[in-house]
Amino acid sequence: MDFQLSSEHLSLKESVASFVKKDHSFDRLRDLRNDPLGYSKEVWKKMAELGWMGLIYPEEYGGLELDFAFVMVLLEEFGRGLLPEPWISNVLLGGNLVLMGGSESQKHEVLPGVVSGDLMVTAAYLENDGRYDIDFCATSAEQRGDAYFISGKKIFVLDGLSADRFVVTTRTSGSVADRNGITLFMVSSQDDGVKLTPLKTMDGRNACILELKDVSVPGSNVIGEVGRGYPLLSEAIDQATAGLCAEMVGGMHASIDLTVAYLSERTQFGKPIGAFQTPQHKAADLFIQKELALSSVYYAIASIDEKTDERTLAVSIAKAKCSSAYMEITKAAIQLFGGIGFTNEGDIGFFLKRAKVSEILFGDTDYHLDRYTRLSGY
Amino acid sequence: MKVSYSSDEERFREEVRKWFEDNTPPDVKDQTLGGSTLEHGLMFKWHKTLYEKGWISPEFPKELGGAGLSETEQFIFNYEYSHCGAPRLKTKLVSLGMLAPLLLQHGTKEQQDRFIPDMLSGKTIWCQGFSEPNAGSDLASLNLKAVLEGDHFVLNGQKTWTSMADHADWIFLLVRTDSSGKKQEGISFLLADLKTPGITIRPIEALTDHAPFCEVFFDDVLVPKENLVGKMGEGWKLAGALLQHERLNAFPVGELIYAIETVRKNSAKTIYRGKPLIQDPVFRRKLAALEVDCNSLLYTFFRILSQLKVGSAPGPEASFLKVYGSELYRRVMDLNIEALGPYGQSWYNLEEFDNSIHQATMGWINSTSLTIWGGSSEIQRTVIATQVLKLPRK
Numbered sequence: 001m002d003f004q005l006s007s008e009h010l011s012l013k014e015s016v017a018s019f020v021k022k023d024h025s026f027d028r029l030r031d032l033r034n035d036p037l038g039y040s041k042e043v044w045k046k047m048a049e050l051g052w053m054g055l056i057y058p059e060e061y062g063g064l065e066l067d068f069a070f071v072m073v074l075l076e077e078f079g080r081g082l083l084p085e086p087w088i089s090n091v092l093l094g095g096n097l098v099l100m101g102g103s104e105s106q107k108h109e110v111l112p113g114v115v116s117g118d119l120m121v122t123a124a125y126l127e128n129d130g131r132y133d134i135d136f137c138a139t140s141a142e143q144r145g146d147a148y149f150i151s152g153k154k155i156f157v158l159d160g161l162s163a164d165r166f167v168v169t170t171r172t173s174g175s176v177a178d179r180n181g182i183t184l185f186m187v188s189s190q191d192d193g194v195k196l197t198p199l200k201t202m203d204g205r206n207a208c209i210l211e212l213k214d215v216s217v218p219g220s221n222v223i224g225e226v227g228r229g230y231p232l233l234s235e236a237i238d239q240a241t242a243g244l245c246a247e248m249v250g251g252m253h254a255s256i257d258l259t260v261a262y263l264s265e266r267t268q269f270g271k272p273i274g275a276f277q278t279p280q281h282k283a284a285d286l287f288i289q290k291e292l293a294l295s296s297v298y299y300a301i302a303s304i305d306e307k308t309d310e311r312t313l314a315v316s317i318a319k320a321k322c323s324s325a326y327m328e329i330t331k332a333a334i335q336l337f338g339g340i341g342f343t344n345e346g347d348i349g350f351f352l353k354r355a356k357v358s359e360i361l362f363g364d365t366d367y368h369l370d371r372y373t374r375l376s377g378y
Numbered sequence: 379m380k381v382s383y384s385s386d387e388e389r390f391r392e393e394v395r396k397w398f399e400d401n402t403p404p405d406v407k408d409q410t411l412g413g414s415t416l417e418h419g420l421m422f423k424w425h426k427t428l429y430e431k432g433w434i435s436p437e438f439p440k441e442l443g444g445a446g447l448s449e450t451e452q453f454i455f456n457y458e459y460s461h462c463g464a465p466r467l468k469t470k471l472v473s474l475g476m477l478a479p480l481l482l483q484h485g486t487k488e489q490q491d492r493f494i495p496d497m498l499s500g501k502t503i504w505c506q507g508f509s510e511p512n513a514g515s516d517l518a519s520l521n522l523k524a525v526l527e528g529d530h531f532v533l534n535g536q537k538t539w540t541s542m543a544d545h546a547d548w549i550f551l552l553v554r555t556d557s558s559g560k561k562q563e564g565i566s567f568l569l570a571d572l573k574t575p576g577i578t579i580r581p582i583e584a585l586t587d588h589a590p591f592c593e594v595f596f597d598d599v600l601v602p603k604e605n606l607v608g609k610m611g612e613g614w615k616l617a618g619a620l621l622q623h624e625r626l627n628a629f630p631v632g633e634l635i636y637a638i639e640t641v642r643k644n645s646a647k648t649i650y651r652g653k654p655l656i657q658d659p660v661f662r663r664k665l666a667a668l669e670v671d672c673n674s675l676l677y678t679f680f681r682i683l684s685q686l687k688v689g690s691a692p693g694p695e696a697s698f699l700k701v702y703g704s705e706l707y708r709r710v711m712d713l714n715i716e717a718l719g720p721y722g723q724s725w726y727n728l729e730e731f732d733n734s735i736h737q738a739t740m741g742w743i744n745s746t747s748l749t750i751w752g753g754s755s756e757i758q759r760t761v762i763a764t765q766v767l768k769l770p771r772k
Contacts, residue, residue: 001387001450002380003684069379260767275770280763281756287767288698295677295695296670302381310381320670369666376669378646378656 003298005069013073019050020081026347029082029204036198037162038205039084048117053091057099061111068239068305072246072297079250082350084205086122086159088247090114092240093158094121097167097184101224101232106186110165120162124154124187124210125169125233132363134169134233135179139212141170143219148172150185150193150215158361160208161198164189168212172227184229186221187212203354238315241362242300245315245322248358249297252290252322252329255351259283259333262348279336286332289325296321313375320368326355383454391454398462401427407463411637411711411741415588416465418545425469425500434498435474442482443498449686453679460632468542473497473504477550480620484608493548493569505546505572507537507594508617515757517552518561518614522596524553524568526603526610531555531568533576533599539751543592544581547572552613565613569605576600585743587726628696628752629703631679637710637741638672641665644734645717655717668713671706675699694766701758704748711745714738 005013023043032038047053055070057063071092078087095114098106098121113119130136139152150170157166166187174181187194193215199207224232260283263274273279300318303311330352334341341348359365383391406416406424416424428434437452438444447455460466474497481490496502513520522535533553543549549570556564572579576599581589608616645665648655655661678699682692715722721735728736749755763769 001383001680001683002687003681004379004688067379256767260769264768264770271772272770274763275772277760280769281759283767283769284698284701284759284762287694287762288702291695291698292671292674292678292702295681296674298379298681299381299673299677302379305379306381308381317670317673320667321674365667366663369663369670372666372670373662376666378642378662378665 003302005073008066009069009073012070013077015050016052016074016077017080019047020077020083024081024083026082026350029084029350030344032084033204036200036206038200039086039162043083044085045117047085047087048115051115052087053095053117054115055091057091057095057111057115061099061107062115063111068242069301071239071243072301075243075246076250076253079247079252080254082203082251082254082354084203086120086162086205088240088243089122089159089163090120092243093123093236094163094165094167096236096239097123097223097232098186100235101184101229103220106223110186119164120159121165121167122157122159122163123167123169123233123236124157124160125237126155126157127153128155130177132367133177134237135182135230136177137169137171137182138176139168139170141172141183141185143172146219147216148185148219148221150187150212150217152212154210154212156199156201156207157210158207159205160210161196161206163208166210167223168210169229169233174227179230181227182229182233183226184223184232185217186223187215187217191215191217201357203350203357205357234312237362238312239304241315241319242297242304244358244361245293245297245300245318248322248326248355249290249294251351251354251358252293252326255329255333255348256283256286256290258348258351259286259336262337273336282332282336286329289328293318293322293325313372316368316372316375319362320365320372323359323365323368327359330355383450387450387454390451391458394455394458395462397431398458398464401431402462402464406465411640411714411737411744415586415590415740415744416468418542421465421467421469422500422503424465425467428467429499434470434500435478438474438478442494450683453683456630457632457635460630461636463636466630466633469500469503470497472506472541472550473502476506476620477504480616481607483619484612484616486604488604489569489607502548503542503546505540505543505549507540507543507549507551507570509539510536511538515754517617518565520552520554520565522551522553524555524566524601526555529603530600531603531606533568533570533596533601535596537594537596538582539591540594541591543572543579543594544589549594550607552617555610555613562614563611565617566610567607567613567616568601569607570599570601574599574601585746586740629699631676631699631703634672634703634707634710635676637707637714638669640734641668641710641714641717644714644738648717648719650719661717664713668706668710672710675703675706694762697762697766698758700752701749701755701762705755707748708745711738711742715742 051064054063055066059065095111098110114121125134127136127138141148141150168185168187170183170185172181172183193213195211197209201207263279264272266273296318300314303314333348334352337348340346406420432445436445436447436455440446478494478497510520524531524533549572551568551570552565553568554564555566576597578595580593582591583589645656646654678695682696685692715738718738724735724739764771
């Protein structure tokens with residue numbers, strides 16, 4: 001049992017923190033609201049140069065081959081500043097699926113590009129009528145000769161507008177909610193029959209609707225085995241979820257810091273409002289929720305790192321906890337700030353919006369509670 | 379980072395778990411939820427069993443009668459102890475848990491040799507005399523007067539909420555020896571034999587129908603001056619140091635996990651319209667939400683443990699174990715009684731129903747006290763706000 005971070009972890013933390021401080025600001029987020037992508041390619045390139053896209057990838061694909069706790073450290077700092085660059089979708093979803101299930105030639109074709117920041121890959125797996133279920137898949141892939149023909153519609157594809165490639169879930173056998181019979185394909189945004197409809201999320205980031213009409217892909221584009229895509233997807237989404245939870249904890253830290261600073265300086269009735277017990281006790285509650293959320297993230301990250309059988313359960317615990325804690329903290333923060341909290345001139349509102357999007361991303365509290373009950377064998 | 383114990387720690391955990399599983403008598407095990415209402419005779423017997431095993435205070439060094447456990451082993455021991463359903467040991471809590479470490483740090487050699495061995499064996503039972511009718515959350519307002527006359531202090535006044543006073547032999551006291559300066563500065567720390575003439579003890583009946591605490595009256599009580607711990611006027615500082623020893627023991631997380639597992643078991647046994655209650659979509663989600671919170675608190679202990687292991691002081695996360703743990707415990711006990719349906723209103727129907735129903739309702743009533751004693755939730759939140767978050771005091 002050891003939740004201590006090493007000096008290498010702490011040194012990454014420092015360099016990410018100083019990067020976020022230097023190359024990012026809340027004013028940048030204000031500007032990016034009107035940008036369809038919601039992030040900057042220039043900042044993305046700089047991040048790649050620092051080696052961060054290859055953080056956990058093997059050295060032979062250009063990665064640094066570090067342990068999973070580095071993901072936590074990196075994303076927590078991104079979360080403090082609300083850095084909008086699409087690290088989770090590219091590194092923990094798209095690239096990760098290739099890393100976990102791809103053939104050697106697929107890995108060599110895709111991963112160096114992800115590491116250099118030149119190739120954008122995400123995953124497309126959510127469908128209408130399936131809410132958050134990642135095993136709900138009606139998109140079909142029909143084999144004709146050597147090729148598969150894919151038809152269907154994916155919604156809220158994370159960072160989908162900027163993606164060059166999509167790892168798409170398809171149904172090759174079974175009924176719509178079966179875990180068996182899901183096959184992963186690599187589809188290019190340039191393929192015939194692919195249509196992207198841009199979406200914006202509340203926090204200013206991008207997503208898209210991905211429509212596929214008889215899109216022809218060769219059999220060599222299957223990631224992993226035919227019909228066995230679900231375990232790969234599930235593992236990748238668990239890792240992405242744990243990463244997101246670390247980002248959420250970073251946002252909780254920053255929200256509380258901003259709120260405590262405001263409570264200490266804002267004066268009413270002749271004293272700082274933070275000297276009144278009602279805001280004091282509310283602030284104490286927010287601190288407690290943040291600390292609990294952080295503990296749940298440590299456990300999930302360490303479980304993934306050690307590949308214990310409990311890791312899936314640990315991820316659902318963390319996501320359920322972080323979703324409710326981040327929402328509680330940011331909603332209360334807006335209230336404690338008063339009027340200025342409800343404006344785009346203040347910074348705290350960015351955290352509320354990111355909290356809502358993060359709550360929904362990879363399944364909300366109730367989704368993860370239900371998943372927890374099933375995994376626990378209730 | 380590592381989420382599992384080392385193989386040595388795992389072996390130790392298994393040894394402790396097995397021993398408590400084999401040796402905790404059913405009549406001790408069955409009365410533990412929501413704080414113990416264990417009958418005193420059974421508690422003394424259980425104390426003796428642990429003493430003979432060498433596990434009454436395993437956190438102490440071997441030369442002092444402990445087992446010299448490391449920080450991790452201590453955590454494992456405490457966790458497995460309460461996770462098997464063994465009771466909070468009131469005979470140990472204030473003596474070996476609080477007073478003994480204080481005497482080792484601030485007491486005289488004579489005081490250490492005279493008192494600590496009998497605390498271990500259970501020959502002397504101690505109680506804690508801090509609160510008074512007008513000194514609750516504002517403890518420094520205490521007013522039990524102690525005037526030094528010759529070789530003795532003369533005590534006049536009253537203590538209250540003194541747990542186990544009616545079964546204890548000795549009491550440690552915060553007394554007022556000076557009223558002239560700041561109220562914190564005129565307090566001293568005394569040890570008194572409860573058989574001394576002039577002491578009257580009146581048990582107070584709680585909502586459980588038990589009398590877990592008492593009022594203690596002092597009427598010209600003579601306490602020898604060698605029973606002063608530290609110097610005159612140092613009592614407030616010593617009381618602070620005494621609470622420092624709680625650290626990870628501020629909240630018995632193993633007991634919380636035992637409680638939530640009990641709810642899970644009870645709701646799997648309870649049948650509603652042909653199906654276990656645990657399969658009811660609303661109930662299971664409530665249970666899952668509580669389990670998530672219980673686990674998050676447990677992982678917080680792991681986080682603190684990691685810091686203690688490398689010798690650093692626990693950070694701010696240690697400040698909320700008691701306030702959050704006690705409030706979470708109350709929510710767990712609420713759900714436990716909810717699972718019972720109509721049986722949740724039951725009171726002492728031991729002949730009619732199985733003991734788990736009595737345990738649930740008694741535990742539920744008992745849990746309402748957890749957020750009051752040992753620093754109320756309100757006081758704890760103010761402490762977090764001003765000392766951890768550094769919000770202004772005025």
